[in-house]
Amino acid sequence: MAAAAAATAAAEQQSSNGPVKKSMREKAVERRNVNKEHNSNFKAGYIPIDEDRLHKTGLRGRKGSLAICVVILLFILAVINLIITLVIWAVIRIGPNGCDSMEFHESGLLRFKQVSDMGVIHPLYKSTVGGRRNENLVITGNNQPIVFQQGTTKLSVEKNKTSITSDIGMQFFDPRTQNILFSTDYETHEFHLPSGVKSLNVQKASTERITSNATSDLNIKVDGRAIVRGNEGVFIMGKTIEFHMGGNMELKAENSIILNGTVMVSTTRLPSSSSGDQLGSGDWLRYKLCMCADGTLFKVQVTSHNMGCQISDNPCGSTH
Numbered sequence: 001m002a003a004a005a006a007a008t009a010a011a012e013q014q015s016s017n018g019p020v021k022k023s024m025r026e027k028a029v030e031r032r033n034v035n036k037e038h039n040s041n042f043k044a045g046y047i048p049i050d051e052d053r054l055h056k057t058g059l060r061g062r063k064g065s066l067a068i069c070v071v072i073l074l075f076i077l078a079v080i081n082l083i084i085t086l087v088i089w090a091v092i093r094i095g096p097n098g099c100d101s102m103e104f105h106e107s108g109l110l111r112f113k114q115v116s117d118m119g120v121i122h123p124l125y126k127s128t129v130g131g132r133r134n135e136n137l138v139i140t141g142n143n144q145p146i147v148f149q150q151g152t153t154k155l156s157v158e159k160n161k162t163s164i165t166s167d168i169g170m171q172f173f174d175p176r177t178q179n180i181l182f183s184t185d186y187e188t189h190e191f192h193l194p195s196g197v198k199s200l201n202v203q204k205a206s207t208e209r210i211t212s213n214a215t216s217d218l219n220i221k222v223d224g225r226a227i228v229r230g231n232e233g234v235f236i237m238g239k240t241i242e243f244h245m246g247g248n249m250e251l252k253a254e255n256s257i258i259l260n261g262t263v264m265v266s267t268t269r270l271p272s273s274s275s276g277d278q279l280g281s282g283d284w285l286r287y288k289l290c291m292c293a294d295g296t297l298f299k300v301q302v303t304s305h306n307m308g309c310q311i312s313d314n315p316c317g318s319t320h
Helices: 002-017 024-040 062-092
Strands: 102-104 110-112 146-150 153-157 162-165 171-173 180-183 287-291 297-301
Antiparallel strands (some): 171 180, 287 297
16 A cells, blocks of 8 residues: 555656656665565456366266277287287298298299298289299198199199099190190090099099090999980990999880890899799799890790790891
8 A cells, every 4th residue: 555655646746746757776666566566466367267167178987988998909909919920020030131931022922941831821813833943842731631722623632542623624734835634625625534544533424435545445333323324325335345233234225225246144143033933923023035136135024934035026027
């Protein structure tokens, strides 16, 4: 209040007598009094505000929980990334001089310099797997077959056999001369077994003819039942034709069956009736196999003992 009174008196004196010059000491005292009053007035410029209505900053509530979850997830991903990096570093063997186990070339070639243990390899489109020029490519399966598969074509190398399966056919050719060694395109190339292959194992084959070399025999062997069917007939030709079977042999034709040549039938395994059986007893019907002079076979039902092939409607005509 004293400072205010002094300022008022000075103002009145200045207004009545004109401007009054103050000394340096008076100015310093006045400045110190003004600063002291300003520093002691804590309520100057204060406005009461309700804190609940203020905008709160920071992450609170669900946002804070979500932020903590994101941080934990990033930490887990960082740990997994570190583990994968260590595994890659240990497997590929990356050192100061580069990769010790493989090489990457600008042409896209990936070269393995050491023995590699892999499970499944998926090459890119039209890829090639090969070895060095003067070294063999060794692929080993630990008690498992080695399988090369492209679409429906599969090559399986096992301990006792090698099998190739394909639904669209296959073709083998010499990469240097481009000569076709083996092909299943029967419309363009005649089917021939490759050199060194002695047998062919198939479940079903459809072809126009099956032949063998002039100096070797053609053997067809089956474990169960063999069916040979022709849409326009079946013709079997050879110097000697032998049929060996453990069960029944059935010859069926729409028109006729012609055996041209010497026909020999071993009756050691054919069923026979006992001498005491009557011809008409039981449900069995007995037939006799007869052959014409031109090789045509026909059957005659046996109705009496010592019955021959002389019947009225035999297909041989007058000579049989």
